[in-house]
Amino acid sequence: MAQQRTLFAKDIEIAPEYDPEAAVTLYLGDRLELLRSIPDQEASLVVTSPPYNLGKDYEEEVGVGEYIEAQAETIEEAVRICADDGSVCWEVGNYVENGEIKPLDILLYPIFMSYGLKLRNRIVWHFGHGLHCSNRFSGRYEVVLWFTKSDDHYFDLDAVRVPQKYPGKKHYKGPKAGQLSGHPKGKNPGDVWVMPNVKANHREKTIHPCQFPVALIERLVLALTEPGDLVVDPYVGVGTTAAAAILHGRRAAGADTMPEYLEIAGQRVRQAAAGTLEYRPLDKPIYDPSLPNGGHR
Ligand SMILES: C[S@@+](CC[C@H](N)C(=O)[O-])C[C@H]1O[C@@H](n2cnc3c(N)ncnc32)[C@H](O)[C@@H]1O
Numbered sequence: 001m002a003q004q005r006t007l008f009a010k011d012i013e014i015a016p017e018y019d020p021e022a023a024v025t026l027y028l029g030d031r032l033e034l035l036r037s038i039p040d041q042e043a044s045l046v047v048t049s050p051p052y053n054l055g056k057d058y059e060e061e062v063g064v065g066e067y068i069e070a071q072a073e074t075i076e077e078a079v080r081i082c083a084d085d086g087s088v089c090w091e092v093g094n095y096v097e098n099g100e101i102k103p104l105d106i107l108l109y110p111i112f113m114s115y116g117l118k119l120r121n122r123i124v125w126h127f128g129h130g131l132h133c134s135n136r137f138s139g140r141y142e143v144v145l146w147f148t149k150s151d152d153h154y155f156d157l158d159a160v161r162v163p164q165k166y167p168g169k170k171h172y173k174g175p176k177a178g179q180l181s182g183h184p185k186g187k188n189p190g191d192v193w194v195m196p197n198v199k200a201n202h203r204e205k206t207i208h209p210c211q212f213p214v215a216l217i218e219r220l221v222l223a224l225t226e227p228g229d230l231v232v233d234p235y236v237g238v239g240t241t242a243a244a245a246i247l248h249g250r251r252a253a254g255a256d257t258m259p260e261y262l263e264i265a266g267q268r269v270r271q272a273a274a275g276t277l278e279y280r281p282l283d284k285p286i287y288d289p290s291l292p293n294g295g296h297r
Contacts, residue, residue, distance in 0.1 A: 239265025
């Protein structure tokens with residue numbers, strides 16, 4: 001995978017309000033204030049994981065109707081700032097109300113459709129760890145809804161191919177006999193992504209209770225944007241999206257209402273620019289106890 005860290009200086013400047021000249025904007029405040037300051041069609045990718053109403057420190061528990069209305073306001077702005085060939089990705093799990101789960105992707109889908117967006121993938125992010133439930137099966141996946149604004153959308157599959165299971169395998173009969181049967185640059189990673197979630201012993205873990213892993217965003221950034229493009233995260237938390245964007249020479253803008261998260265986001269962005277960010281690489285295999293050395297190369 002190409003590492004493009006050349007666009008930005010090591011002592012990267014972080015703007016507190018949206019500045020089209022800045023490599024990074026980290027806005028302390030409500031996501032709508034940041035989004036409304038960004039011109040129409042400025043972003044190639046808007047990607048986020050919104051608060052889930054789980055009663056975390058940074059969120060007030062509200063009824064599902066009120067929650068969806070607040071999300072609709074964010075989505076309206078996300079669509080407005082998204083370029084015609086750009087993408088909007090919403091990473092969500094379940095909203096929990098009185099112990100009942102309400103799948104957020106299903107609840108939010110009609111809002112995206114009302115703006116004429118096109119759903120390209122419903123990516124299932126599967127991870128191995130989480131709460132152990134006693135009255136239902138434990139939840140072990142979340143979903144990324146990937147929408148595009150048009151059919152003329154940017155998608156660079158070559159940037160995110162993964163190794164073939166049998167790299168040198170060839171057709172053994174027929175007109176293609178002797179030729180490689182798989183794509184020589186690797187295969188399409190598919191729409192089920194197995195990546196550890198950021199729990200206590202994960203190398204990316206900060207004080208944030210629910211960061212997403214850098215690798216999840218890296219794959220989206222690499223496939224859906226080009227170097228120099230703007231990637232926006234309305235609920236940026238500790239800056240995972242911004243750090244993934246900077247790692248690959250994209251610009252980033254994000255908002256959060258919690259100053260302690262934004263401070264860490266700033267540190268991680270600077271580390272990403274300097275090449276010192278602690279993160280789990282996208283191509284690192286999942287630990288498999290049945291293999292020698294857990295399957296790690
Ligand atoms: C699920 S977390 C996102 C974590 C992020 N993906 C990361 O990896 O760090 C949701 C974030 O939304 C922030 N938040 C809650 N309400 C907000 C609002 N109105 N505007 C901006 N951010 C908000 C919370 O502080 C929290 O950090």
